[in-house]
Amino acid sequence: MTRIDERKPDQLRPVTMDIDYLIHPEGSVLITVGQTKVICTATIEERVPGFLRGQGKGWITAEYSMLPRATNSRNMRESSRGKVGGRTMEIQRLIGRALRAVVDLEKLGERTLWIDCDVIQADGGTRTASITGAFVAMTMAIGKLELAAFPVTDFLAATSVGISHEHGAILDLNYAEDSTAEVDMNLVMTGAGQFVELQGTGEEATFSRAQLNELLDLGEAGISELIAIQKEVLGTLASRIGEEVSSEL
Amino acid sequence: MTRIDERKPDQLRPVTMDIDYLIHPEGSVLITVGQTKVICTATIEERVPGFLRGQGKGWITAEYSMLPRATNSRNMRESSRGKVGGRTMEIQRLIGRALRAVVDLEKLGERTLWIDCDVIQADGGTRTASITGAFVAMTMAIGKLELAAFPVTDFLAATSVGISHEHGAILDLNYAEDSTAEVDMNLVMTGAGQFVELQGTGEEATFSRAQLNELLDLGEAGISELIAIQKEVLGTLASRIGEEVSSEL
Amino acid sequence: MTRIDERKPDQLRPVTMDIDYLIHPEGSVLITVGQTKVICTATIEERVPGFLRGQGKGWITAEYSMLPRATNSRNMRESSRGKVGGRTMEIQRLIGRALRAVVDLEKLGERTLWIDCDVIQADGGTRTASITGAFVAMTMAIGKLELAAFPVTDFLAATSVGISHEHGAILDLNYAEDSTAEVDMNLVMTGAGQFVELQGTGEEATFSRAQLNELLDLGEAGISELIAIQKEVLGTLASRIGEEVSSEL
Amino acid sequence: MTRIDERKPDQLRPVTMDIDYLIHPEGSVLITVGQTKVICTATIEERVPGFLRGQGKGWITAEYSMLPRATNSRNMRESSRGKVGGRTMEIQRLIGRALRAVVDLEKLGERTLWIDCDVIQADGGTRTASITGAFVAMTMAIGKLELAAFPVTDFLAATSVGISHEHGAILDLNYAEDSTAEVDMNLVMTGAGQFVELQGTGEEATFSRAQLNELLDLGEAGISELIAIQKEVLGTLASRIGEEVSSEL
Amino acid sequence: MTRIDERKPDQLRPVTMDIDYLIHPEGSVLITVGQTKVICTATIEERVPGFLRGQGKGWITAEYSMLPRATNSRNMRESSRGKVGGRTMEIQRLIGRALRAVVDLEKLGERTLWIDCDVIQADGGTRTASITGAFVAMTMAIGKLELAAFPVTDFLAATSVGISHEHGAILDLNYAEDSTAEVDMNLVMTGAGQFVELQGTGEEATFSRAQLNELLDLGEAGISELIAIQKEVLGTLASRIGEEVSSEL
């Protein structure tokens, strides 16, 4: 039995990454994952937050937002509310943390990378699309710096997996699937197949260790496909990723 | 002598309006004016603010925002600052007021149109592009309502004019021109050539009545061109604009 | 046919400017325009905002507020709401911009003028009364500085004009007139008759070029009268305004 | 030895109360105590806060603010800071509580009195001047209601007393005296000589019971004088104060 | 090699749960896990948030806070900052979500359980101690309701696991261990050994699937021990947990 959008349980939605989407940022990409569309940009600032000053290390921080009509009904802007909501904070902390796991902050030097992920259209998986796109925007921005050693140590991509009542374990949930899934898990992994972040939640439900393993298998496969696309759009820059790891041995 | 982007003083930048740009909103358009790109959406809410309740009239309100990297250097998000800045407020009040001037709010009935203008890329003229695009998104959303009489009474578009040291009076300033202009004026006009809003400012400078007249001539011509494009993209909907005005006579 | 307060269409309300109204500020005036009363003060601070530091230039910034019972029904304080509203921001940005147009910021030197306009009683035209009064308070404060060249380059005053259903084009609208006018325009002009700012708005209505010209004629005449009063209250200080303009030729 | 402004230790500054100072509020007074000037207004709202609804009782609440240049150096507006400070909150709570002590809230009926005290010019004693003036504005507003029984049960006024190094116990401290006093006490009392509120503070100092008694004697005498002025300005309304107290026996 | 506090890698810190710690709340417990101390309270409110009204279902929401000196250096209060930080929001969302997974919200009926977790002293693991304690406070509060069916479907406890450079996989990290761990994972599980939430993060590091499995083994064992303690302190209430699950079959 196929899913509502005709996909097989282990099938990603169509993914595109449109690089240099904007003229101003040092790195930018419009990532689309099915109907989900996110503009990811990377900005280089030549200084670090106070807690890092003078240590010779860089920093990566992320912000995430949705346009009011990215969703089916209009969301009030967080600027109008006067505060950033809990969900937004969770997501932007996740994006920053994930990217920092594949960047050697000392090689980056005393500068900050600001990552902005703005969801233009949402259909599930906006946080994982943001991470996958942000990795590309970030790598492009870093590629414009003249650095002795390339600080990006590995590829990084993210996807969601979940357990649906009808289809069991499925990969890359769209909004309709996500809102009815019993278990929802976000996975962030590297090109080497290591975990960076794994967040699984029973939605007023629970899951067993066997189900967990099934979800992890699905996710690993999906992330490999995403990284293959990243390699393609990054072109020659892709070959610099991880280059310093080997030379250090 | 031509302008930095090779235009003549009375020449608009290339303009496109990409309608139904997003899947969720009742009306949406991506308007580009040169390098300036704004996503305009219109949302219909079936109720009105408290001050209008029970009067049988509708309301139109607008919000405006820029992505952090819409501009050359990154702007802090207003949601992170915890408040909407003065410039943003001025612009969103202007957009709402301008649109209300060409909509018969009684024919609209007790509903609110939420207009969102999100600047994806900025190169001058974002507020006037927002108005021109918002008119299209709004008209498309209204077209989906089943109303006895069409509430949009006339076309509406906006542009900027200004006085530059080198070129004198010029039409549709890009960012480089805008930031060095001595006088800056935004014009909002209808299809019938009436003024809706006119805001002229000497930037640490002043201007004479003769200069004002020269600016108004330029602006009127530019707005006619913009309205011609609106007519084209609105297709059959364009013919409903103002239809009720005549039948009321 | 005369207006509700017996005025002719081209007649200002009675205007008084009570200088040195408060003991603490460097410059202060209580301006009354009919029943509208505004306390305008000017404060000199011996430093400039960050974006101007080290450039040898000064700055002028304005804040505007209304007492809760300046109006017929009580307005909640913006301090209690926790934020400054859009209308207030628009007005304070306008006041600051207008004053900067007639001050040579380099002659002012690296200092900031804080202009505060507090509306004690409102009956229409509070923003234009604020500008007219603020010019006087500012000039008095600058007069206390020992400067080689006087930085005020010209007089500056403001008034409103509008189109009423009953009287056509009228000057200096009171609250009752303002709230029913079809078109409302604020004009800020110099002693030399140049425009500094011109903001015309159709209130859910539009206006033609001919009507615009009629409004500008009315406004110019009204502003001349206001500047005559400013000259009188400023006494000998009035003669220093613009003195450096000629010597530079 | 006389005080800096030539007063004797037990002498109030000159006091005036200018009633009906503004046209819009139900009650208004400009009170001056020496160089301290406060506009006090009273607004009647025909409903009560949620916690009182349906109990047949009224409420009195107060707000207090200073113009930025009421003081010698400019204070940032609380609306710009985005929050009301601790000192302001303390004062407005005090004003409301004090007024409620001399109003029979059941006779007032289900309505709220909003008291606004806006300090135009400050020279010490702004909170006590606010209470003394607010009593007058409130009584005038209540006088405009058509009530079976007059709800104001007694007069109410306030003053400050303190201990100075040079003069010992003194009455009605101006700013210079207040900022150097070792002990500072605010007294709110009724026409019958009862205490409503008494707040004494050693300013990084302490005081004995004997000193306390001396301060209370001074304060009582000062408050009698203030109430005499209130009686005069309230005219025939003064005779209604407390009228229902006797008839209830 | 033993850990800094002499524990074995798979050893929990000493745990106590002091029930009815406060007199006012419907349920309260002081949980201590080593030096970490959290006061957990449960409040019953007889209504639900707007989005649930009229559906016959209840809701559970949580708030989390630290005293300023719960930690080694003083943290500024979030009330003084004027906003709740991202970390706090993440934790309180986690606590609420976890508890909802073991409560049948329909059996709870239209009421809200407010869970408050206030960290009195912090030494690592405050979020997991909060969940473990909150489950007890919540169950006690629910025990006071007279409900036909007991809505708590299973036990729920949480702990942390991590990978340290020196000791490899370890259970229940204290602050010193947590701040140097390469991988940090929080686990929330039920009495039946099902996962409710699993959040693993490489701290500027990554982890393999084998390491993940090792961590899950450790965590499962620790959570069993915590649930044994919960059973003991809950006494007869413990026997009602899950009772309705069986009767429904």
Add this chain to the structure above:
Amino acid sequence: MTRIDERKPDQLRPVTMDIDYLIHPEGSVLITVGQTKVICTATIEERVPGFLRGQGKGWITAEYSMLPRATNSRNMRESSRGKVGGRTMEIQRLIGRALRAVVDLEKLGERTLWIDCDVIQADGGTRTASITGAFVAMTMAIGKLELAAFPVTDFLAATSVGISHEHGAILDLNYAEDSTAEVDMNLVMTGAGQFVELQGTGEEATFSRAQLNELLDLGEAGISELIAIQKEVLGTLASRIGEEVSSEL
């Protein structure tokens, strides 16, 4: 006739002060006064606020908060509201001011003492219990500094007194008494019997000078008892309090 909790009018509730209650702060105490429980901590920061920098003097500042369920019904957290309420501000200003009256800030040197009073359980008198406990926490923290002269000049404690309809003047009101008292007074006094702060309020009532004297007598006696307990728990540190006062003579 005895009070609801069997006390005589002049009797304090049972008082305990549990010192070194927490491991992290420089000074900490859990004070209980009947059912009222407050955690008081003192933190030493080696710098002073901007207004004191470079003057060789220290500063003491206090923050006060209640857990949401310290009271009978749950209070919304001030961090969730986004602002600190008026009552909280009043109390924390009072605590700081009172402590500064018995500390020689010059002897303290250029450092700040942060006092945190967190009410775990409330049953009336939380602000006075906070002051009495804060004095102990502060003295313990100061005792850890190596200072030439001990800066604490005298003991300091606080209690409440009031007038109840049934019992007349009473000492140390619990919540039930406090909420029905006609007059409520907080007293802060030193070991030498001097007043530091005295705040008396008629709660929609007034009081005479004779009643004031009766209240002061009760309060003085209660404060002596509290100071006796402080002496006991402070042990040898108690003997250093005021030591420098005599040597200076």
